[in-house]
Amino acid sequence: MMETDKNAPVGVFDSGVGGLTVVREIMRQIPEERIVYFGDTARVPYGSKSADTVIRYSRQIIRFLQTKKVKAIVIACNTASACALDVVAEETDIPVIGVINAGARTAVGATRNGRIGVIGTEATIGSGIYTRVMQRLRPDIQVAGKPCPLFVPLVEEGLLHDSVTDEIASRYLSSLKEKYIDTLVLGCTHYPLLRSTLRRLMGEDVVLVNPAYETAIELKGLLQERGLGRDPEAPLEGEQYQFYVSDLAEKFTSFATSILPGAVKETRKIDIENY
Numbered sequence: 001m002m003e004t005d006k007n008a009p010v011g012v013f014d015s016g017v018g019g020l021t022v023v024r025e026i027m028r029q030i031p032e033e034r035i036v037y038f039g040d041t042a043r044v045p046y047g048s049k050s051a052d053t054v055i056r057y058s059r060q061i062i063r064f065l066q067t068k069k070v071k072a073i074v075i076a077c078n079t080a081s082a083c084a085l086d087v088v089a090e091e092t093d094i095p096v097i098g099v100i101n102a103g104a105r106t107a108v109g110a111t112r113n114g115r116i117g118v119i120g121t122e123a124t125i126g127s128g129i130y131t132r133v134m135q136r137l138r139p140d141i142q143v144a145g146k147p148c149p150l151f152v153p154l155v156e157e158g159l160l161h162d163s164v165t166d167e168i169a170s171r172y173l174s175s176l177k178e179k180y181i182d183t184l185v186l187g188c189t190h191y192p193l194l195r196s197t198l199r200r201l202m203g204e205d206v207v208l209v210n211p212a213y214e215t216a217i218e219l220k221g222l223l224q225e226r227g228l229g230r231d232p233e234a235p236l237e238g239e240q241y242q243f244y245v246s247d248l249a250e251k252f253t254s255f256a257t258s259i260l261p262g263a264v265k266e267t268r269k270i271d272i273e274n275y
C-alpha cells in the first residue's frame with residue numbers, strides 16, 4: 001500500500017450545506033489542514049431515506065473524495081454516520097470517522113442526572129444509534145430521542161430567529177422537557193444554527209452538545225496519532241479549501257458564506273452518479 005501524504009487534504013462530506021458546521025470547527029481546531037468538502041445538494045435530504053440508499057450515496061462520495069487524494073474522511077452528516085459509517089469505514093483504506101461517537105461521548109461526560117435527549121432526523125433517531133453508543137459507554141443512561149424533520153428546511157430558509165421556528169421547536173421539545181433531561185445532543189448538522197432558540201426553550205441548565213466540536217478534536221487526535229497532521233510550513237498546492245456539490249453551486253456558495261464568511265470562493269458542481 002502507498003504511504004499516505006500527510007500534506008494531503010481531509011475529505012468532509014454531508015448531504016448538503018449542514019456539514020459546513022463541522023468544517024467550521026475543523027478550521028478552528030486545525031487551521032493548517034486542507035479540506036475538500038462535498039455537499040450532496042442534488043439528493044438532500046438523507047434524513048428521510050433508507051439506510052441502503054444512504055450507504056450507496058456515501059460510497060459514491062467516498063470514491064469521489066478519493067480522486068482528490070484525501071488522507072482521511074469525516075462524515076459530517078449525522079444521518080450518513082448513523083446509516084453508513086460502519087459499512088464504509090470497513091471497506092475504505094484510509095481512516096473514516098463520523099460525528100456520532102464524538103457527540104455521544106461528550107453527552108455522557110456532560111450529564112449529571114443520567115437523562116439525555118437527542119434530536120435529529122427521522123433516520124438518525126429511528127436507527128437508535130445514539131442510544132446504543134451512549135449505553136455502551138454507560139449502561140444506566142436514559143436516552144430520549146425526538147425526530148425534528150422541520151428544522152432542516154427552516155434553517156435552509158434562513159428562519160433561524162423566527163416565531164414559526166419558535167412554535168415548531170417548542171412542540172418538538174415539549175416531550176423531552178417532560179423527561180427532565182439535563183443534556184441535549186444536537187444530532188443533526190443544521191441544529192447548531194438553531195442554538196439560541198433551543199437554548200431559550202430548554203433553559204440555561206440543559207447542556208447543549210454540538211457533536212461537530214468534538215468531531216474536530218477527534219480528527220485532530222487521529223491525524224496526530226497516525227503522523228498525518230499537515231506540516232504548517234509546507235507550501236500549499238492549490239486552494240486550501242475546495243467545495244464541491246451535486247447541484248445548485250451558487251445557492252450553496254451563498255448559504256456557505258453565512259456559515260463560513262470568506263472561506264468559500266468558488267463551488268464546483270460534479271455529477272456524483274458517475275462515481
Ligand code: DGL
Binds near residue numbers: 080124
Ligand atoms: N445532514 C443531515 C444530518 O445531519 C441533515 C439533512 C438531511 O436530512 O440530509 O442528519
